[in-house]
Amino acid sequence: MYEQVSHSLLNAILDDLKPEIRRQNLRHFYTRLGANFYAIYSLFFTLYGHREDFKEQMLRLVETMAEGYINRSSELEGIDIQREQDHNWFLSQNWVGMALYTNGFAESLDDLADKTPYFQELGINMVHIMPILMCPAGKSDGGYAISNFRQIDDRIGDLKDLHRVAEEFRKRDILLVLDIVLNHTSDEHEWAQKAMSGDPRYQDYYFMFDNREVPDMFEQNMPEIFHESDPGNFTWNEETQKWVMTVFHNYQWDLNYSNPTVLIEMLDIILFWANQGVDVLRLDAVAFLWKKIGSASQNERNAHLILQLMKDCCQVTAPGVLFIAEAIVAPVEIIKYFGEDAIIAKECEIAYNATLMALLWDGIATKNTKLLYQGIKNLPDKLERATWLNYVRCHDDIGFGFDDNDVRASGYEPFAHRKFLVDYFSGQFNASPARGMVFMFNNETGDARICGSLASLAGLESALENDDQTLISASINKILLLHSIIMSFGGIPLLYSGDALGVTNDYSYQDNPSKSDDSRWINRPTIDWERAELRKKQGTVEYTLFNGLKKMIAIRKETSAFADFNNRELLDISNEHLICFVRFNPLRPADRVMVIANFDAKPQYLDLESLNGKGINFYNHVVDLYTGSSPTQHDRQIILQPYQFYWLTEI
Known part of the structure; x- marks a missing residue:
């Protein structure tokens, strides 16, 4: 939508862009930026409009998106356009994923590329490669304590190897999924090291306090994630003589998103990996992005605004890239990570x-x-x-x-x-x-x-x-x-x-x-x-x-x-050992599949009378898609053996 204040600022920003950016062919970028700018401006203003450097930070945000677009290959830009034209592409039943650690599944990224035929053999066409970025050898949290957001851990390969993986995947229509750890860095990250050296610019990247007054206020409401190994949410740092917020492990320093520079840095990292051929970015620990005294510092409204802003910015630069929300929270909370729009996901398209x-x-x-x-x-x-x-x-x-x-x-x-x-x-x-x-x-x-x-x-x-x-x-x-x-x-x-x-x-x-x-x-x-x-x-x-x-x-x-x-309807049945639901094609309602599964170690029976008029007409010929045979029936009951399931449809 057009809004005078935001678009007046946009015009000023476009005039102030670096000359090397203005000289580029940015037709698609400008189209998307214009369409998304009011939302981007509104979110950025809500988060940071109170700051004196707001306009300067807004300029840097747009430059970051533009630089990401300039660095995007023509092949990836073509994929973006294709996915924009088929915007529901990821809702297809065609996608089946697998998650793996590179050095558990293979010896290295190069070896992983060689093992791509295994995925095809099984039918996998979406592969989540668990964290591969540089992290300390002994304090890695399984790869989620990042010491360099732009460098692959040399124990498993380098950027050239990842490019080979991405190329092999694209040849076979396999989606590449990678992690971006948004909430924290390793204490060995360059930012943390500069903070330890006393640089106030980088100390503002984290939550650092001279005494326990503020940390104790946070602790009153914040739960402990790893209470056995890393109790509390703050760690004393000897080098700086300060308390540092460390919600997960004591070597993982939480990033301070009340500082817009942090958000722009992390957006730049998101766009960097999107430009390496990543199709889906798994955003780690998103529930923790905003810290607020007097709250649990989880699922805060501003955490959602940050994700909405990142999604809008990514749609300007790399609209074919999807976000996964890694938020292991209650159902009433997890649903919010799709966004607040009634139809379109404005935060993350996918959630666990x-x-x-x-x-x-x-x-x-x-x-x-x-x-x-x-x-x-x-x-x-x-x-x-x-x-x-x-x-x-x-x-x-x-x-x-x-x-x-x-x-x-x-x-x-x-x-x-x-x-x-x-x-x-x-x-x-x-x-x-x-x-x-x-x-x-x-x-x-x-x-x-x-x-x-x-x-x-x-x-x-x-x-x-x-x-x-x-x-x-x-x-x-x-x-x-x-x-x-x-x-x-x-x-x-x-x-x-x-x-x-x-x-x-x-x-x-x-x-x-x-x-x-x-x-x-x-x-x-x-x-x-x-x-x-x-x-x-x-x-x-x-x-x-x-x-x-x-x-x-x-x-x-x-x-x-x-x-x-x-397109799922859960059916109430009388047998508490079974689950039963119907899946249907909204465009062709006659295409229906009834899923029935027996969780008991003994045979169970499903009374067909209880299913009268619910999904499948058992007076017609019904077949199980998995076995290709009709289900066993006796006296108007379907028999399921221990741990058996049916995918039933009429033919």
């Missing part, structure tokens, strides 16, 4: 569906779907042009942060139920086959999280050790069941490296001094590629899992009802 992940594990432990149903019912509707990233496991721990009201509505007492889940997945519960580890147990609250690979949590590790074929089969079926939900729920399914091969816990981290105090490394395995060849040998666990998931992915891509256009 951590709630669904935790609910699925609850179903495995309890063998029923009461809480799963309750949680899905209360999952807020997403925006039309936004989507979930649905996953069963990731590199991190599992937290059971369900809404207490949902837990009570399911017939459980919240504290006791969470304790049961922790005991179950850590193998302390009698007859549990799970082999997980407790993470960050809090003596005061009793809260804890769980670490462990998908296969080990599903019982495959213990079943293999006991050479129990019945339990091995049950574990495989659990793994396939869980993936059948994330493939069909609505959103982009994200597999984790090794899960398609049944890779179990990696206990070797305990012998590594830099990792031994962080049990999350147990579920960050190194792929044994000789063993991975077993995926081609019938009768092996690897073959069964890999080919089961490969088949599932192929069917998903062919099923238009699995595209994500808010």
Whole structure:
């Protein structure tokens, strides 16, 4: 929209741009800047309009966007234009992702490029390469303590190697996903080092205080993230004789976004990686971007304004690039990271569906779907042009942060139920086959999280050790069941490296001094590629899992009802061990798929009378897309074997 004040400023800014910028061909840039400038100006003014240097900072913001556009290749600009013309491209059922650590999946980035055919073999076309930027050897937080935002860690390669990966991916229509850590830097980052040397400009990049007065005011409301290893939210720095805000680990210094220079620096970094061929940027720890005394300093309104501003600026320079919000927060909060617009995502197009992940594990432990149903019912509707990233496991721990009201509505007492889940997945519960580890147990609250690979949590590790074929089969079926939900729920399914091969816990981290105090490394395995060849040998666990998931992915891509256009209807049924929902194609309502899954270790029955008029007409010929056969029926009931699922459609 046209607005006199903002566009008068824009005209002044364009007159003041560096001559080397003005000489460039910026036609598309100026078109997008004009369309987005009022929003950009309004957001920047809301955040920083009180500052005397506002106009100077606004000029630098526009120059940063222009420089990013100038440095964008013609190939990437062509992709931008193509995606602008098909703006819902990422909502297609065609996308299936995988997350991995470079040095866990391969030996290096160059080796990762050579292993690209593996993704094609399985059907993966979106690959999240976990943090690859320079970080300290011993204080890395799994790669999330960045010491140089523009340099790849030389232990896995360099920028030329990443360009080769991006090129190999583009040849095969595979999206490249990389992390940008927005909230903090390593204390070894150049900015932190200059702050330690006493430079006031860089001390203003962080939260630094001479005494405990202000830190104590913050601490009154801020929770502790790693209360066992790094209690509190501030660390005393000997060099500066100051307290530094360190919400995560004591070597990760929180950035001060009340300083506009910090925002512009981080936007410049976002655009730099967009110009290296990255399709999707995973923005880490976005819930923590704005700190405010008297609050938890999470999910603050200004954190959302920062993300909206970054998205608007990125759309001017690189509109084909998507944002993922890494915000593991309550459903009522996570939905806000899509943005406030009723339709268009104005912050991040994609967000992690951590709630669904935790609910699925609850179903495995309890063998029923009461809480799963309750949680899905209360999952807020997403925006039309936004989507979930649905996953069963990731590199991190599992937290059971369900809404207490949902837990009570399911017939459980919240504290006791969470304790049961922790005991179950850590193998302390009698007859549990799970082999997980407790993470960050809090003596005061009793809260804890769980670490462990998908296969080990599903019982495959213990079943293999006991050479129990019945339990091995049950574990495989659990793994396939869980993936059948994330493939069909609505959103982009994200597999984790090794899960398609049944890779179990990696206990070797305990012998590594830099990792031994962080049990999350147990579920960050190194792929044994000789063993991975077993995926081609019938009768092996690897073959069964890999080919089961490969088949599932192929069917998903062919099923238009699995595209994500808010086209899911959860069905209430009488059997608490089953979950049932319908997916439909909004453009062709007759194209419908009914998903039914049995979370119990025993056969279960679904009364067809309860489904009368709900989605699928069982008087017609109904077939399961996964097996190609009709479901077993008896006396107007569908029979599901233990951990069986159906994707049913009429033919």
